[in-house]
Amino acid sequence: MVLCGANAYEKKYYFNPEFSSLPEQIQDELHIMCVLFTEEIGGIFTVEYSEEGDLELKTEALEADAMYDDIGGPLRIKQLxxxxxxxxxSLELFYQVFFLGLDVEGLEND
Structure with a gap:
């Protein structure tokens, strides 16, 4: 499930409305992070949840995009x-509790 993402080609940011209950400050931080990533690296950047509720940062580019920084992308993800x-x-715990229905006490010790 996609939480949010940005697309350098269309100059657009997407935030999944299913997560509108997140505090506005967190939504703003995600927005800034995604847009800055695509401004710096190019391509498409997404923040997604795996089936287990782990947060995954992903980047990709169109094959013909010579401006995409395919070395800087993975490095920037590690830095983030x-x-x-x-x-x-915190976002993983939020998703695992409120979307997957897992017990919060068992998750905090992970």
Whole structure:
């Protein structure tokens, strides 16, 4: 399930309305992160949940896109995962509890 994403080709940002209950500050932070990623790297950047509720950052580009930074993309994702570790873990817990119905006490110790 896609949480949010940005597309450098269409100059658009997408936020899944199913997550509108997230605080506005978090929504804004995700918006800024996605748009800055595509401005820096190019292509399409998405923040998605796996079936288990883990947050995944993904980037891709059109085959003909010579401006896409295919080396910088994965490096920037690793940097974001480090910088925003707490935010991403909180978003995972939110999804696992409210969308997957898992028990929060068992998840906090992971």
């Amino acid at each position: 995962q480090e910088e925003k570790r707490e935010l991403f873990r």
